[in-house]
Amino acid sequence: MARIDITGDALVITLEGLDVLWALKKRLTIPLAHVRGATPDPGIVRGFKGVRTKGTNMPGVIVAGTFRTGEGRIFWNVRDAAKAVVIELADEEYTRLVIEAPDPRATADRIERARTPA
């Protein structure tokens, strides 16, 4: 599970507990202007993720770390597919974040409302 905060004009994602170990990352700070949108998407976990370059992929247990795809680098931190939220980015190290949030729909709505229209 990740904590997702909106502080000023940035989206701050903080990984908690052992997730830091699996994903090899503690915090991501993204300017809201670089956030293109957020979507609750339980189905994404079943799909092709790309080539893992850093982190952990135990199918059915946890997907955590950095995956390289034709579209760019994607950061994953998901145990429970039902709670997956997809955050699409621009001009960032990662092109997309797939993270787990306690209430995916409310989290996605909160990010959509906060982001600066491109």
Added chain:
Amino acid sequence: MGRPRGFDERLAVAAAAELFAGRSYDGTSVDDLVSATGVHRGSLYKTFGSKRGLYLAALRHHVDQDVTRIAQSADPARALLGSGGEELGFLLLAAAERAAVDDEVAAEVGRALDLLDAALRPAGADPARAADLTAALLGLLLRARAQPGRATGATLLVSQ
């Protein structure tokens, strides 16, 4: 951005509009959108940013196509009622489901209502009358979903 998408964005948006019109915003998953549009999940995210981004594009498409077609027809009031609510189903659903909680949806629904107001306003008539007429006609479409044929709008159109 001028870069080829690898899929027909217009067709994808039209397919999404049909899906959202039938299943609502909350009732449509990204899995549903991937199946209905035939576009890869990653491409949907890359192009539209989010499900909401695609929803807004779909609603804009609906207003530009379906609402505009009715507004530009020779007899907009009859065209609107004649559609039986099918053609404007997405507009009605967006107004009920999303307009109160999403400013960009409210703006797009407002644009549709303005188009209908302008089309329905008799020459020289009070703009408030056109707004009331649009509201009444859309209300008839809603009513027809539960009681088809019970209220036909005949009294509204006669008194025009």
